[in-house]
Amino acid sequence: MADTLTGPSAGTRAKGAAGSVPLAASGGPVRRATRHTGHQGRLRRAGIYLGLLAASGFAILPLLWGLSTSFKPESTVLATPVRWIPEHFTLENYEAVLFHSQIPLNLLNSVIVSVVTVVVTLIIAVPAAYSAARYRFRGKAGLLFFILMTSMVPGIAVLVPLYYLAVQLDIYDTYLVMIIIYSAWQVPTIVWILRGFFESIPVEIEEAGRVDGMSAAGAFLRLVLPLAKPGLGAAAIITFVYVWNDYLIASTFVSDPDLRLISVGLYTYLTQYGTVWGQLTAAVMVTLLPMIIAFVVFERRLVSGLSAGASKG
Amino acid sequence: MSGTSTVPTAAARRRRLGPVALYVPALVLVALVSVFPIAYALRLSVYRTRALRTVEFVGWDNFVTVLGPDGWADIARTFVYVLASLVLAVPLGLALAVLLNKQVRFLRVFRVVILLPWVVSQTVAALLWKWLLNGQYGPLHSLFGGDGPLSSPWGSMASLIVVNVWLSYPLATILCLAALQTVPAEQVEASRVDGCTPRQSFFLVVVPAIRSTLLILVIMLTLLYFNMVTLVYTLTGGGPFSGTQVLSLNAFLQSFQFFKIGIGAAYSVVLFALNIVFGVAYIRVLKGKNDG
Missing domain, CATH: 1.10.3720.10 (MetI-like)
Incomplete structure (x- = not known):
């Protein structure tokens, strides 16, 4: 219970929603929050999310590029400049x-x-x-x-x-x-x-x-x-x-x-x-x-x- | 164990042989598909071959070719490939396991997304990355300039390693995550009370606790990397200028592209020898863990 409380509150803190911090920090007997109070704890949280986001990006990048290409008409697949969002969305490749x-x-x-x-x-x-x-x-x-x-x-x-x-x-x-x-x-x-x-x-x-x-x-x-x-x-x-x-x-x-x-x-x-x-x-x-x-x-x-x-x- | 009579009755004999009999189907299958063929490969490796037939006994000649200057280049590239992939994949996998072991928002989403490459095949990974790294039309081409990373030998090797890491770090993360969850929180807290910094308690308490998992992981990945054919074949085909030609790929190319079955078999035997070394290490670690 304590842990599930820590997660969200710390999460919003990392995103900069400072308003909820005092409430969450004082609202419960949260071990982790009391240990990492203040500036350092916030930085730590931000680091964790940054790491997770970077890894997610690395994991999904080639898949997204493939997905994007699969919705492009063949004539625009080899177009420059490169577009991540297809200009003309089509299902012809899937068909x-x-x-x-x-x-x-x-x-x-x-x-x-x-x-x-x-x-x-x-x-x-x-x-x-x-x-x-x-x-x-x-x-x-x-x-x-x-x-x-x-x-x-x-x-x-x-x-x-x-x-x-x-x-x-x-x-x-x-x-x-x-x-x-x-x-x-x-x-x-x-x-x-x-x-x-x-x-x-x-x-x-x-x-x-x-x-x-x-x-x-x-x-x-x-x-x-x-x-x-x-x-x-x-x-x-x-x-x-x-x-x-x-x-x-x-x-x-x-x-x-x-x-x-x-x-x-x-x-x-x-x-x-x-x-x-x-x-x-x-x-x-x-x-x-x-x-x-x-x-x-x-x-x-x-x-x-x-x-x-x-x-x- | 439970047999009391000295004269084995039919029932007692069945009880004794039953447990062994349960292995028989598995034994027959692996003998037919793994053991017999590897014996045949050993034989092929000392023959000169034409098509699928052995022509004459040549002793070590095939191995002289494999372990000659070109072969050593292959072996050197194989080690670069395996070691660089390990050095990147294991710490990355462990780091992500540590992050995924924390209480964060959207944990399940992060976990699914980060572990996703695990279900991607070598073929698909190679094709998707080849397209992503495309020198002309790929989205990253401005990042690299020129004809893209796949056009130079070193760029190719670097790309190959990155794609390999992409494909294999999820396994590292999965195994590390499972191991991390067995480390008692009290132990870590105790070390913190004793004055360790978070970093110290990680390297002095957590890492030693999951040491055997890390070892097993390193060996599993080493075996996987040494034997990898499909990824290399599809992403770079060994080129350019043989820059990514590794042992496993050459075993495949010699046998199925150039039809030099004897040479291909010799490459396979060298690969097999390397596998045995790491395989024995693997079993040692497993056994050591059981005793300890």
Whole structure:
């Protein structure tokens, strides 16, 4: 309570609304405010906001410029002097991207491959993570070490052998080959993250279930899995974003334009005659939108998932 | 653990093997997609190749090429790229985590906006920045003058580092933020009571408390930077005048642009060796943290 009071009052102070200061400062038993009263505290607050604003600007600058370009007619994209606000606002780039290009198909492909990869990854990683969190056996440390080490194999190093393998197995140019590779590369990370989540669930819950006559699998499915939902959610998002954003696999293992993923589809706007920036930026914005929405909605969960993976040993 | 009989019954055996069996799908998958191919890559790296076929055993010849003068230039550029990115991204990420850990107005808005580059792919980041830094039509061209930063080798490298930092500081901020929230406020207050300035209590109390997270972060980012292909490929393509040609990019170009699979494999093996070094360090840190 005290903290939420400090924030706004200090905020308005930083912006120079001096009138509210005495009220807020005397209005409550606010620890922070009493410590940073006066000139120095105000300067400090201003510094914090300045830092946050500068970082926000840095973060969003390239996105805003892309957004601005996507609303310009192609004829004014390459005009000088540069304008941040389009003089003639148009949706023609979006119309071209959404109705007269391969981009919607690319998006659909990306959705299919991402979603199936998420499901496959979870089905494979959950049992391993659960075993790692609950059971002890000889060689367990080595086994975990081995799985984690495979995530140190650089993707670029195995690209050629995998290409060869895919051609031999006749799965080149299919969804399947992408799904297999993406899942394999995500499984180690996801095992690691989920293990942390399973460890945080008290083992007594399963023991109670067992006493009530559940099987080990039943206790896991009906008691543990529902509690691990935040972890599963974080794992799903991390995998989804990874597949959605990958270019290397998508460009190496598929040559059929009908199977192209979105990251590869964007390159069709980089032609040998130059780049069609208006349509390219529109396509980029269309690609980013689902990611941004997912990020805004799941931001908290994502943060906890990422940090669980990095800190739980 | 719970097995009481000396003669293993079927049920006991199942109980003993069950936990191991849960790993099997994961093991099969990573063996097929990561372990077997890296073994194959090791083999390719000591052969001369034509198309996808090995032609003759050449021993270390490919590595002599990779570790020759040109290769060393690649390695030097790789280290410039990785180190400069780390030196910028980690402090920036930590500083922003500290700011986002304070009670400020619009905290959630700031957090979402500042962490936003995390969801942007390397492809999209490269394309957007390429357009932003465009020497003729970009909004920043008056800032740099001439043909823009991407037209000179050093300007390209600097741009590449900036874009890389832009793309990766959110991860640093996320991990630091989570770690900062585990530092007990009482500890910091106690240090203040003992007469530390805010800066002193930050460097003497907070930073040591989140040391292992910082270490893990440095290693994670190092691995990410060493293996980065897409960003470099799309933003600069290694140019101009090879000014941004790093190891990972060359492994990709040799294999898929010049079809020198053997040389490409040798580059990959060097990269893999570097990864192992940092990977082992990563696991050491994780283990150390568990014991401590």
